[in-house]
Amino acid sequence: MKVSLKAEMRNIDKLTAEKYGLPALVLMENAGHRTAEAVDRLLAGVAARNVCVLAGSGNNGGDALAAARHLHNMGAKLKVFLAGEMAHFSPATAAMHKALNAMGVEMHVLESDRDWDRLHFALKFTEGIVDGILGTGFEGELRKKTLRLIEEVNSAGKLVLSIDIPSGVEADTGRVPSVAVQAAATLSLGLPKVGQLLSPGAEFTGQLLVDDIGIPGELLQDAAIKQALLDDAMAAGLLPPRSRAAHKGSCGRILVVAGSHGMTGAAALAASSALRAGAGIVTLAVPQSVHDILETKLTEVMTVPLAETKEGILGGEEALGQLLSLAESYDAVLIGPGLGRAAETLELVRLFAARVSKPLILDADAIYAFSRQPDDLSRLPQVPVLTPHLGEMAGLLGVTVPELRESLLPIVREAAAEYQCVFVVKSECTLVAYPDGDAFFTTKGNAGMATAGSGDVLAGTIAGLMKQTESGLAPLLGVYLHGLAGDLAAEAKGEALIASDIREHLPAARMKLREMQYKQ
Numbered sequence: 242m243k244v245s246l247k248a249e250m251r252n253i254d255k256l257t258a259e260k261y262g263l264p265a266l267v268l269m270e271n272a273g274h275r276t277a278e279a280v281d282r283l284l285a286g287v288a289a290r291n292v293c294v295l296a297g298s299g300n301n302g303g304d305a306l307a308a309a310r311h312l313h314n315m316g317a318k319l320k321v322f323l324a325g326e327m328a329h330f331s332p333a334t335a336a337m338h339k340a341l342n343a344m345g346v347e348m349h350v351l352e353s354d355r356d357w358d359r360l361h362f363a364l365k366f367t368e369g370i371v372d373g374i375l376g377t378g379f380e381g382e383l384r385k386k387t388l389r390l391i392e393e394v395n396s397a398g399k400l401v402l403s404i405d406i407p408s409g410v411e412a413d414t415g416r417v418p419s420v421a422v423q424a425a426a427t428l429s430l431g432l433p434k435v436g437q438l439l440s441p442g443a444e445f446t447g448q449l450l451v452d453d454i455g456i457p458g459e460l461l462q463d464a465a466i467k468q469a470l471l472d473d474a475m476a477a478g479l480l481p482p483r484s485r486a487a488h489k490g491s492c493g494r495i496l497v498v499a500g501s502h503g504m505t506g507a508a509a510l511a512a513s514s515a516l517r518a519g520a521g522i523v524t525l526a527v528p529q530s531v532h533d534i535l536e537t538k539l540t541e542v543m544t545v546p547l548a549e550t551k552e553g554i555l556g557g558e559e560a561l562g563q564l565l566s567l568a569e570s571y572d573a574v575l576i577g578p579g580l581g582r583a584a585e586t587l588e589l590v591r592l593f594a595a596r597v598s599k600p601l602i603l604d605a606d607a608i609y610a611f612s613r614q615p616d617d618l619s620r621l622p623q624v625p626v627l628t629p630h631l632g633e634m635a636g637l638l639g640v641t642v643p644e645l646r647e648s649l650l651p652i653v654r655e656a657a658a659e660y661q662c663v664f665v666v667k668s669e670c671t672l673v674a675y676p677d678g679d680a681f682f683t684t685k686g687n688a689g690m691a692t693a694g695s696g697d698v699l700a701g702t703i704a705g706l707m708k709q710t711e712s713g714l715a716p717l718l719g720v721y722l723h724g725l726a727g728d729l730a731a732e733a734k735g736e737a738l739i740a741s742d743i744r745e746h747l748p749a750a751r752m753k754l755r756e757m758q759y760k761q
């Protein structure tokens with residue numbers, strides 16, 4: 242499913258009216274009806290239940306007023322509070338207000354202290370709240386009155402359904418400049434919005450529901466919308482069947498270059514995850530002095546010792562030669578997990594990346610190797626896949642983590658285009674961005690996956706998939722399987738996961754994805 246920015250949604254609105262002749266009121270009516278149905282589900286029936294509807298003066302407020310009419314028809318005991326000036330209503334919102342007024346529903350404009358007291362008590366005794374204060378039109382800092390209203394909603398601690406986006410969350414970034422409504426669920430109209438997926442907006446969104454409000458389907462699938470959600474339906478199309486005639490060579494020969502003193506675990510996790518992701522053959526190339534440790538640790542993964550400096554650090558001409566000739570026999574190379582940041586090692590990474598012609602995945606310290614010279618990435622002979630966490634991405638680009646978080650999508654997208662890389666930026670909502678501007682979000686995964694080694698498992702998973710699907714799609718499939726494996730691991734083990742739990746659930750995640758394919 243595509244994910245929209247607010248300008249894109251505005252354009253869809255415009256085209257719905259201009260090209261298809263559907264007036265704004267039609268979509269608003271559908272939005273209101275869908276909202277009332279969602280509230281009915283959330284409260285397990287609204288008949289004879291107390292419900293407060295909060296409406297701003299924009300179209301989000303109009304959706305709320307339309308919902309109020311339906312909730313009234315469904316038998317809810319309604320109280321409606323208007324946060325904005327009626328004089329500022331859009332024509333569609335004014336029409337919804339007029340209809341509701343004619344039905345005799347209790348409505349109050351929040352003006353005097355008495356109105357605010359009324360609101361306070363209504364929120365105390367209500368069972369559910371509909372948040373139609375602000376939608377995608379919100380910008381800047383909250384005005385005082387709106388801020389007060391949102392604080393009242395949050396301190397009431399009731400079940401809230403937000404229409405389109407929790408009020409106070411920026412639709413394009415997920416930023417919350419002041420405060421935002423804490424929703425139990427958000428009903429996104431037509432398409433999900435970027436701000437519901439990225440932090441902190443995602444935390445205010447609660448359960449994300451997306452519903453159809455009658456927008457013509459082709460507008461929602463427009464190729465000009467270049468963000469999408471990496472959902473089950475999309476992931477199911479990414480994993481080709483494994484042929485009965487498959488042999489280990491046909492499922493991918495993967496070279497992993499990783500590990501150093503004290504960080505052999507990262508190397509072991511990455512290499513074994515590539516196998517668990519279904520690769521046929523995985524070889525782990527490690528500095529000579531840790532080779533025996535890894536040979537003992539690993540059974541199915543083959544190991545190769547690499548030349549070191551006198552100080553036991555990976556680097557130098559001999560190691561470069563070894564790596565370049567080894568790479569010739571493999572379908573893809575992952576370099577970086579646990580390599581360390583010695584100058585010689587970082588130099589080796591840069592020289593190797595500049596000369597190897599195989600699909601390349603750079604993780605961890607191999608990303609750090611380019612942090613003072615990200616321009617070099619655009620001169621590599623391949624389009625590499627980089628798998629940084631937010632800190633590594635910020636370091637690579639020379640920005641701070643808060644700066645990166647604030648504008649995550651545009652910054653990562655621009656970097657992918659400028660440095661001609663595929664970026665897999667790991668966070669609560671992993672973002673995959675391609676050089677042509679395509680970007681994908683995932684909501685799979687859970688907080689238990691924030692554990693040492695989780696990134697090594699992801700890098701290994703992506704590497705392991707490079708030959709099993711189109712190599713350009715392996716990052717997407719890898720991110721999805723890694724997230725799903727984490728969710729399955731959490732179901733089996735609980736919240737505190739360790740990285741090998743995720744790895745061990747990769748085969749079950751694959752199987753689940755296969756089941757989804759059969760259902761489609």
Ligand SMILES: NC(=O)C1=CN([C@@H]2O[C@H](COP(=O)(O)OP(=O)(O)OC[C@H]3O[C@@H](n4cnc5c(N)ncnc54)[C@H](O)[C@@H]3O)[C@@H](O)[C@H]2O)[C@H](O)CC1
Pocket residue numbers: 250253254268269272297298299300301302303304325329331374375376377378379380381382383384387404405406430431456
């Ligand atoms: N195709 C669709 O998706 C449809 C969406 N609908 C709904 O319309 C809103 C967007 O409506 P819009 O009128 O553009 O904006 P809002 O209602 O979100 O907000 C405008 C409202 O907010 C006030 N405002 C703006 N910034 C601030 C601020 N910092 N502090 C306080 N108040 C602020 C502004 O003055 C206006 O009064 C979308 O989310 C959907 O819910 C359609 O109804 C159906 C089609």
Ligand SMILES: [K+]
Pocket residue numbers: 301372373374375376403404405406407408
């Ligand atoms: K809202």
